[in-house]
Amino acid sequence: MRSKLEIRDIILKLDHQMADDFEAQDLDFKQWNERSREDNIKTMISYAVCMANGGGGSVVFGVADKVIGLDNAIKGIPEDIDVSLLQKRIYEKTDPHLTPFFDEVFIENSRILIMNIFPGMPPYTTTDGAGTIRQGKDCLPFTGTLRRQMMDSSGQADFTSEIIYEDWHNLFSHSAMERIREFMSRERADHNLLSLSDEDLLTSIGALKEGFFTKGALLLTGKPESIERIIPQHKWSFRKMLSDTDYSHRDDGFHAIPVALYELERYISVDNPMVTIESGLVHPEFSTYPTIALRESLLNAFGHRDYRMTGTILLKQYKDKLVLTNPGQFIGGITPNNILHHPPVARNNHLMDLLDRLKLVNRSNLGVSRIFRSLLIEGKEPPIYREIGGHIELFFISSPLNNSFKNLVKQMVDDGNHIDVDHLLILQYLIRHEQINTIIAAEVAQRSMEQARELLSKMYNEFNLVEPVGRGKGRYYTLSRHSYDLLKENMKYERQQSLDKxxxxxxxxxxxxxxxxxxxxxxxxxxxxxxxxxxxxxxxxxxxxxxxxxxxxxxxxxxxxx
CATH class of the missing domain: 1.10.10.10 (Winged helix-like DNA-binding domain superfamily/Winged helix DNA-binding domain)
Incomplete structure (x- = not known):
């Protein structure tokens, strides 16, 4: 990826050379078509796909590439071209979606637009199915042979596995390693692993290769100044929001992941109300946002974000919700509507391996399930995922502890019944609605229609939590009298207006x-x-x-x- 300053220096050399002489795998120049604005947008979409499939690059619009002389080469683009509209059109017309980053330079009073395409997880095409790939200075048709070659080599394209050829001792943060050891002790990691020296521990998990740090190791145990210099796109931010536009407190940093996790949890804990439940001699406390849900979601954000994109992992705390945003898009077929049960897919395999070996995460896709379960067992709203632009957003709705619902779950477990996340989602839905049918159950639990029928049947026949009403296509289910009894109160259905609009x-x-x-x-x-x-x-x-x-x-x- 060429910097804005580097591209400006190249343009200033066009008095004696053609722009075509500077074109390369990651750089192209295109003249703006003054006759048809729509044709320019189509060109941008085509080149966005081409560059993304070729590993990323920059396309400079407003410069003729086959002429010599600054006055001849600098054509510029109209002042009224809206960059945000261009981003929207490119995003909508690419599959998977691409969100380019635009830079502007002004030379000889002419506006030059630089479209930067970051490397992602190809293959990419237009929504019409057309695709090209950057090969040298050309965009070639993305044929089956080229796609096969790219897919065969994509396993090695892991940014976090790249080696940093510097003395790792100068990059290493003792405070980050101390946080890691605290996590490992809490998760009951192997004692032999914990007893190793820092160097031996890093070597044993694969963080040190040939005596050098990988970028994944730097993200886990690096000093903030080292991370900022080598991986400047790694950044975390916190905002205590007063409204959608105003905040009362902010903090940002380039700390290693374990330290960043500690700082973000510390900020949330300042305003994460606790509820104490009297239960015999023990008075357990429950926070509005369970620690498990927060930790798993933050580690997922750091572990799965796209480190080849600029941006920040941003946590916004509102009065009634938390919003966690991280750069990157869902990959491998994952969507907000199947994330709960989709097989695990990792963008940063090396980093996720390190997190797994250090007991910070689980590679078996249990993290998302833990997030859902930790909220649902307390009768709280499940998390909400969505993909917006080139980012993933995760919403936590501030919900009070439903002690009756928690008692229901506990009673079922005490009776030897295994209640999983699917059952909890259906129960949680029925607390706010009078009924549920198979179609809605499939949507709520992110399951197929057949699986939803089996879930409802089990909840009726084995758990006695729901009861059917009607037959055939009109059949639906309501909470059973047994469920009412377990809830220990004259429960009235809470309609969905209690849910955040x-x-x-x-x-x-x-x-x-x-x-x-x-x-x-x-x-x-x-x-x-x-x-x-x-x-x-x-x-x-x-x-x-x-x-x-x-x-x-x-x-x-x-x-x-x-």
């Missing part, structure tokens, strides 16, 4: 991106009435939601090009 919108939008919904289906999902659903859809129209059809055939669907 933004969370409702995020969930409906997420489902609409997968399939259309009717007004009735949205009512079943949210507990809203018909008029409330109509108002909800009106609020979602700026996000690309539209209405199709009339009468009983009316459907709401997501149209990203709207």
């Amino acid at each position: 933004e969370a409702v919108k995020i969930r409906i939008l997420s489902i609409l991106k997968e399939r259309p919904l009717s007004n009735k289906e949205i009512r079943q999902l949210t507990g809203m009435n018909s008029k409330q659903v109509q108002r909800l859809i009106t609020e979602l129209r700026p996000d690309g939601v539209e209405l199709r059809g009339k009468g009983p055939g009316t459907r709401y669907l997501y149209n990203p090009e709207k």
